[in-house]
Amino acid sequence: MRIVVVGGVAAGTKAASRAKRVAPDSEVVIYQSEPDISISECGMPYFLSGIIEGRERLVARTPEKFRENGIEVKVRHGVEKVDADAKKLVIRNLESDATFEDSYDRLIIATGAKAVVPPIPGSGLDGVFKLRFLTDADAIERYIGEKEPKNAVVVGGGYIGLEMAEALTERGMGVSLIEAGKEIAPTHGPEVARIVNAHLEEKGVRIYEGNPVEGMEMACEGGDDGCVHVVEFGEARIEASLVIVAIGVKPEVELAKEAGVELGETGAIKTDKFMRTNLADVWAAGDCAETTNYITGEAAWVPLGDTANQMGRVAGTNAAKGENGLAFPGVLGTGIFKAFDLGVGKTGLSEAEANEAGYETLCASVEARNRAGYFPGSAEVFLKMISDKNSGRILGVEAVGASVDKLVDVSATAIWGGLTVGEVVNLDLAYAPPFGPTLSPVIQAATVLSGKSLRSG
Amino acid sequence: MRIVVVGGVAAGTKAASRAKRVAPDSEVVIYQSEPDISISECGMPYFLSGIIEGRERLVARTPEKFRENGIEVKVRHGVEKVDADAKKLVIRNLESDATFEDSYDRLIIATGAKAVVPPIPGSGLDGVFKLRFLTDADAIERYIGEKEPKNAVVVGGGYIGLEMAEALTERGMGVSLIEAGKEIAPTHGPEVARIVNAHLEEKGVRIYEGNPVEGMEMACEGGDDGCVHVVEFGEARIEASLVIVAIGVKPEVELAKEAGVELGETGAIKTDKFMRTNLADVWAAGDCAETTNYITGEAAWVPLGDTANQMGRVAGTNAAKGENGLAFPGVLGTGIFKAFDLGVGKTGLSEAEANEAGYETLCASVEARNRAGYFPGSAEVFLKMISDKNSGRILGVEAVGASVDKLVDVSATAIWGGLTVGEVVNLDLAYAPPFGPTLSPVIQAATVLSGKSLRSG
Numbered sequence: 070m071r072i073v074v075v076g077g078v079a080a081g082t083k084a085a086s087r088a089k090r091v092a093p094d095s096e097v098v099i100y101q102s103e104p105d106i107s108i109s110e111c112g113m114p115y116f117l118s119g120i121i122e123g124r125e126r127l128v129a130r131t132p133e134k135f136r137e138n139g140i141e142v143k144v145r146h147g148v149e150k151v152d153a154d155a156k157k158l159v160i161r162n163l164e165s166d167a168t169f170e171d172s173y174d175r176l177i178i179a180t181g182a183k184a185v186v187p188p189i190p191g192s193g194l195d196g197v198f199k200l201r202f203l204t205d206a207d208a209i210e211r212y213i214g215e216k217e218p219k220n221a222v223v224v225g226g227g228y229i230g231l232e233m234a235e236a237l238t239e240r241g242m243g244v245s246l247i248e249a250g251k252e253i254a255p256t257h258g259p260e261v262a263r264i265v266n267a268h269l270e271e272k273g274v275r276i277y278e279g280n281p282v283e284g285m286e287m288a289c290e291g292g293d294d295g296c297v298h299v300v301e302f303g304e305a306r307i308e309a310s311l312v313i314v315a316i317g318v319k320p321e322v323e324l325a326k327e328a329g330v331e332l333g334e335t336g337a338i339k340t341d342k343f344m345r346t347n348l349a350d351v352w353a354a355g356d357c358a359e360t361t362n363y364i365t366g367e368a369a370w371v372p373l374g375d376t377a378n379q380m381g382r383v384a385g386t387n388a389a390k391g392e393n394g395l396a397f398p399g400v401l402g403t404g405i406f407k408a409f410d411l412g413v414g415k416t417g418l419s420e421a422e423a424n425e426a427g428y429e430t431l432c433a434s435v436e437a438r439n440r441a442g443y444f445p446g447s448a449e450v451f452l453k454m455i456s457d458k459n460s461g462r463i464l465g466v467e468a469v470g471a472s473v474d475k476l477v478d479v480s481a482t483a484i485w486g487g488l489t490v491g492e493v494v495n496l497d498l499a500y501a502p503p504f505g506p507t508l509s510p511v512i513q514a515a516t517v518l519s520g521k522s523l524r525s526g
Numbered sequence: 527m528r529i530v531v532v533g534g535v536a537a538g539t540k541a542a543s544r545a546k547r548v549a550p551d552s553e554v555v556i557y558q559s560e561p562d563i564s565i566s567e568c569g570m571p572y573f574l575s576g577i578i579e580g581r582e583r584l585v586a587r588t589p590e591k592f593r594e595n596g597i598e599v600k601v602r603h604g605v606e607k608v609d610a611d612a613k614k615l616v617i618r619n620l621e622s623d624a625t626f627e628d629s630y631d632r633l634i635i636a637t638g639a640k641a642v643v644p645p646i647p648g649s650g651l652d653g654v655f656k657l658r659f660l661t662d663a664d665a666i667e668r669y670i671g672e673k674e675p676k677n678a679v680v681v682g683g684g685y686i687g688l689e690m691a692e693a694l695t696e697r698g699m700g701v702s703l704i705e706a707g708k709e710i711a712p713t714h715g716p717e718v719a720r721i722v723n724a725h726l727e728e729k730g731v732r733i734y735e736g737n738p739v740e741g742m743e744m745a746c747e748g749g750d751d752g753c754v755h756v757v758e759f760g761e762a763r764i765e766a767s768l769v770i771v772a773i774g775v776k777p778e779v780e781l782a783k784e785a786g787v788e789l790g791e792t793g794a795i796k797t798d799k800f801m802r803t804n805l806a807d808v809w810a811a812g813d814c815a816e817t818t819n820y821i822t823g824e825a826a827w828v829p830l831g832d833t834a835n836q837m838g839r840v841a842g843t844n845a846a847k848g849e850n851g852l853a854f855p856g857v858l859g860t861g862i863f864k865a866f867d868l869g870v871g872k873t874g875l876s877e878a879e880a881n882e883a884g885y886e887t888l889c890a891s892v893e894a895r896n897r898a899g900y901f902p903g904s905a906e907v908f909l910k911m912i913s914d915k916n917s918g919r920i921l922g923v924e925a926v927g928a929s930v931d932k933l934v935d936v937s938a939t940a941i942w943g944g945l946t947v948g949e950v951v952n953l954d955l956a957y958a959p960p961f962g963p964t965l966s967p968v969i970q971a972a973t974v975l976s977g978k979s980l981r982s983g
Contacts, residue, residue: 111898111958112900112959115960120901126900374957374964375954375965378964379952379965382973403955404958405958412960412961416954441566441568444577474961475929475936478935479932479935481953481956483939483942485945486939486940486944486945487943488939488943495836496939496942497858497873498935498939499860499861499862499873500568500831501863502566502568503572503864504864504869507566507832
């Protein structure tokens with residue numbers, strides 16, 4: 070049996086490894102168009118900030134390692150066509166530019182996501198970069214080494230934009246961040262966005278909200294290090310020697326679509342809970358695949374590395390077995406990013422998302438510390454919890470500050486277990502002064518909400 | 527209505543505050559025999575290590591603060607007798623030594639726990655201390671200031687003993703720790719105990735396991751700073767200028783017992799889930815009270831500050847309402863302590879405890895990192911998960927290393943929600959390189975156990 074995996078980052082490599090483990094006698098091959106495989110793409114901003122030395126540290130496993138485990142890896146090989154009836158593929162060797170055919174018994178599509186390139190003048194200029202693949206990071210690193218830019222503009226205030234604003238500040242650049250929407254960190258509620266905004270400005274990042282970039286051009290008059298980029302938006306123009314465009318990603322589904330794979334309402338590949346597509350013997354996993362929101366049951370597309378890994382495990386297992394062995398239960402959209410000294414995390418639905426999904430919500434915000442107040446190094450934490458007024462169930466939590474990864478993970482687990490705010494009030498968590506306040510901010514918020522429910526109920 | 531609370535640390539102050547809030551027109555009074563109230567007793571080792579400056583920082587709220595909220599606080603007042611039929615109390619003013627009577631409509635017993643004093647010769651010597659109350663910490667601090675001891679013996683390898691071994695090492699003393707049992711950290715499994723043991727020895731603590739202390743005596747021949755304590759155990763004798771005895775605590779139940787309050791099988795005050803005792807209008811909460819193990823349903827006594835606080839909230843609310851408004855669901859026995867650079871945490875049942883409780887168990891141990899492996903400062907984590915082979919439910923987790931408070935709290939929440947290992951495999955937690963590996967060690971362990979269940983099932 071031949072199992073072909075298209076794509077070799079989080080979902081693809083995990084799916085391939087699982088498939089080989091579940092069906093050791095099968096042939097497993099990964100086609101990957103980029104020159105690297107098994108990349109920690111989430112680590113790229115930290116490679117660019119300089120705190121991770123050496124791009125090779127971002128490569129979890131080399132093609133050789135996969136080969137040792139019996140998995141064939143073909144990098145710089147782009148799959149150009151899938152014939153699902155004949156179970157055949159057309160592949161281009163991107164080094165030699167030659168094409169050839171392969172066939173599969175089972176196919177796993179893990180083509181990932183691609184950066185959204187804005188349709189604005191100048192986005193193709195030299196010195197204007199996206200950050201999607203390790204080759205992008207290489208190009209940015211090379212450019213910084215050559216040009217030694219003193220100023221940078223980051224376009225987009227989502228988590229990659231914010232991580233890059235930190236990274237370039239750490240590299241000594243003056244950074245301006247332009248967010249088209251009303252606020253940065255747009256998947257979060259306004260309370261969190263404001264805290265992040267204030268912290269970034271404190272660290273020297275200039276933030277411009279509410280206007281999209283309208284154009285970028287080179288200006289070459291004067292200036293001793295040659296030309297600069299001029300970024301135009303709203304009423305303003307900012308000059309910079311480096312521009313990072315990070316306005317989002319979208320699922321890479323062209324290959325799948327042309328092969329007759331059905332897409333879902335999010336634009337990603339529609340899958341059932343076994344990660345099967347509409348085509349026989351074709352599974353999908355990772356950033357190219359749609360799943361469901363665990364809370365609402367609605368279609369969800371959440372392109373994140375840990376989710377991709379989990380999906381890959383399910384798809385790889387089921388593809389190898391040829392049956393519905395494992396099920397993927399959906400996602401909460403749990404995520405976190407670092408913005409200088411802050412962690413910024415979220416799980417489940419924001420207040421706006423919950424209201425939009427039709428819930429009657431109750432919200433509680435608490436300001437607390439990440440350790441006992443008297444313990445050295447204790448720092449501020451803000452946490453907002455959203456619950457369903459009728460059932461008492463926790464729908465979402467946002468947190469910003471120090472050690473919020475713990476609070477977000479506890480909240481995600483509580484939602485996963487269907488816990489109500491009343492049940493969380495007496496949740497038995499671990500306390501000692503170096504690790505938190507006597508009662509976790511999660512418990513504090515649940516206690517407030519529990520009181521609100523009692524009063525309103 | 528007059529609500530009297532006996533005891534003013536975590537449970538007592540919380541119960542009083544809640545009672546006043548729920549029934550603002552009631553009189554609420556706290557009698558506390560120690561001179562301080564609302565103490566963070568868990569912070570005492572850090573006061574003694576010197577990293578928390580000033581004992582007053584351990585006082586969360588002063589009697590004046592309580593008075594501002596309408597709660598009367600009588601420190602240095604010991605309640606000597608409860609007449610539950612007449613609803614009367616006899617109280618001794620420990621300053622004047624005079625006694626007087628008071629009466630109550632509702633009584634909350636929050637008398638806490640007391641240190642176990644071993645029946646061994648010499649335990650009453652000057653320079654031999656327990657650490658139970660802030661007054662004990664004061665006495666130790668004064669003694670260290672006066673005598674400047676260079677060597678110390680800590681008797682007992684539970685969490686207070688281990689925290690004190692760290693604290694005294696930080697103060698520059700050479701520390702020997704004597705544990706009567708087979709291993710230190712006895713509530714943990716042997717894997718964790720061994721990691722903690724090795725780490726302490728690396729930090730210079732000498733550990734002696736397997737023999738109880740048989741006696742302590744003063745030896746005054748020679749030595750330029752006068753007499754030393756000689757601690758005898760097994761075949762050995764250790765000399766030291768300071769001895770801390772931390773062999774455990776037991777519930778302070780004398781007052782309750784004499785009043786006719788029924789004790790449970792653990793020796794603590796028996797309560798129902800509303801924190802009621804067997805006597806009408808008498809509740810109990812905190813370290814003096816017994817509850818149930820959330821997993822097994824068996825009687826449990828877990829004297830910890832956060833649990834006391836949660837129990838106090840339930841008892842205070844119900845006492846104020848005079849009805850069963852809130853229920854306390856029991857405990858997992860979740861706990862954590864710091865031992866130099868390690869966190870040492872546990873929730874639920876250890877493997878031995880689970881087997882003893884009659885479960886057929888599966889166990890998985892994982893060694894992981896607390897951040898992405900390539901991220902600077904990433905450190906080792908050991909996690910062991912115990913599951914019920916039949917239901918797949920998680921029964922307990924132990925973890926030691928960096929950032930294990932998060933892993934323990936996630937595990938506690940998963941147990942609280944009744945999650946199976948299979949359900950935890952795809953749990954959607956927060957990932958970014960600064961905060962953890964792609965998949966949490968909790969998910970890694972659940973994945974191993976899920977595989978074991980499939981194979982054995």
